[in-house]
Amino acid sequence: EPEVTQTPSHQVTQMGQEVILRCVPISNHLYFYWYRQILGQKVEFLVSFYNNEISEKSEIFDDQFSVERPDGSNFTLKIRSTKLEDSAMYFCASTNRGVNTEAFFGQGTRLTVV
């Protein structure tokens, strides 16, 4: 069964450092998303990406964040200068035709900023 894969599964970084979280969406999907989940809280939308551009972003997704699809398979989330409050589980998701359809989530990357 096709799945969304994320690497690494756990990333520890020092405050102020840059991190890149990587995702390989399902191959025939066209819409890609990043969500985050702070421990014990709800899943929060960060950004959606379609046709090589951001289609929507939340207020969480400020100038410290960026996304890229560097090739035909990877989708990355970069945090330029990490803060303690960026510590969370980051989930990548993909859909084949927009949001009103099943979103397939990866296993997540646990980011710990120290």
Place this chain on the structure above:
Amino acid sequence: GENVEQHPSTLSVQEGDSAVIKCTYSDSASNYFPWYKQELGKGPQLIIDIRSNVGEKKDQRIAVTLNKTAKHFSLHITETQPEDSAVYFCAAPYPSGYALNFGKGTSLLVTP
């Protein structure tokens, strides 16, 4: 934007009993309402969804009901089993249709 409220935050039932989780939403234009199950250490996984043109949808032991007038939808799990223990999230689309707004989640515990 869309506001999704979910209740209860925790729910404990005995194996074989039914469980009901409720969500309300604010945007009357919303037309798609999925439910996701999140097991420990994993990403959310869709278990059932409903579109606004129907009032109920069933899939074996799981059902979702939608009341568009009242702007609420509910997840019903019958004959619960220990493997149903997980966190359940309801969601509704952002007005733009490019993202999902999740409820705060319900931690369901099914005890044998």
